[in-house]
Amino acid sequence: MPFDTSRAVWFVGPRQIELREAPVHRPEPYEITVRATRSLISAGTEMLVYRGDTNPGDRMPPNSEGQFPFPTKYGYQTVGEVVAAGEDSGFHVGEHVFTRHPHQDLFTIEARPEYVVRVPAGVDDSTATFLNLTRVALTGVLDVPVKVGETAVVFGQGIVGMMCARIAGLNAAATVVVDRFEKRRALALHYGARAAVEPQDVKDVVFELSHGRGADVVYEASGAPPALQSAIEIAADQGEIVAISLYGNHEVPLRLAPEFHFRRLRITSSQATDQARWNWVRRTEAAFGLLERLSVADMISSHVGFAAAAEAYELVDRDPANVLGAVLDYPA
Structure with a gap:
């Protein structure tokens, strides 16, 4: 009752x-x-x-x-x-x-x-x-970690994308964020991103900062279907792309040739479910730890x-x- x-x-x-x-x-x-x-x-x-x-x-x-x-x-x-x-x-x-x-x-x-x-x-x-959105961002970085000295790119500076960039930036030599809104780009720079650009400018900036190599890891957290295509185009040889976004019922058309095959790229889907050694409880503890460190x-x-x-x-x-x-x- x-x-x-x-x-x-x-x-x-x-x-x-x-x-x-x-x-x-x-x-x-x-x-x-x-x-x-x-x-x-x-x-x-x-x-x-x-x-x-x-x-x-x-x-x-x-x-x-x-x-x-x-x-x-x-x-x-x-x-x-x-x-x-x-x-x-x-x-x-x-x-x-x-x-x-x-x-x-x-x-x-x-x-x-x-x-x-x-x-x-x-x-x-x-x-x-x-907590939950921080855990989603953390899971994306756990799915494909950024190694020390690598270049990371994050598409989308909503809460998940912004937290993803901040977590990736703990290791990356350079973190580039992509968003169409000026206030979000400014906040990302305040939080430590090396560069914050509009979508049409990302390719030139990434190849300049990476000395022509491209991005080692690209996190797609914008929810915008064209961003996944851009991620393929800026990834380095054997680079990795993490699809964090949920696109709902929107179609996501992709052109895979030539970059996807010739650069031997890998696309990983990320979802906040249990991983080896990182169950729900452990990721929750880590996410709260990040929230205590990152205002x-x-x-x-x-x-x-x-x-x-x-x-x-x-x-x-x-x-x-x-x-x-x-x-x-x-x-x-």
């Missing part, structure tokens, strides 16, 4: 958001009930859902509801305070946790390590909302009250040149 009610964000049509009531049941021994404090809107996959650019049968993250394309309750990065805890959950009332749960002000969730994790004392709730305060463009969630999505959709991270704030 429900012991409370809540409100949750539902995608009900292209660019249409509703806040719907949802019952909240008391936690079972292995569950916790969380009152949300912050959640982050993903400008990548979540905006594909918002715009209706998904296919029936596409995989949903855990704890989502409904179906693609609509209606669906979709999301995966909500932070909050534990207000009730089952005796076998391993959590206590008052702890702050990151959850893989859609945007909802109160909810009960199974306390599995891949769904719920404690927020470290040194990480505030707004920063903690970046994301400048990546938060706006805070919007949960009640105005529809306005937040419209803002992200309408003004990507000025909006990077949009955080929903929940009432105390």
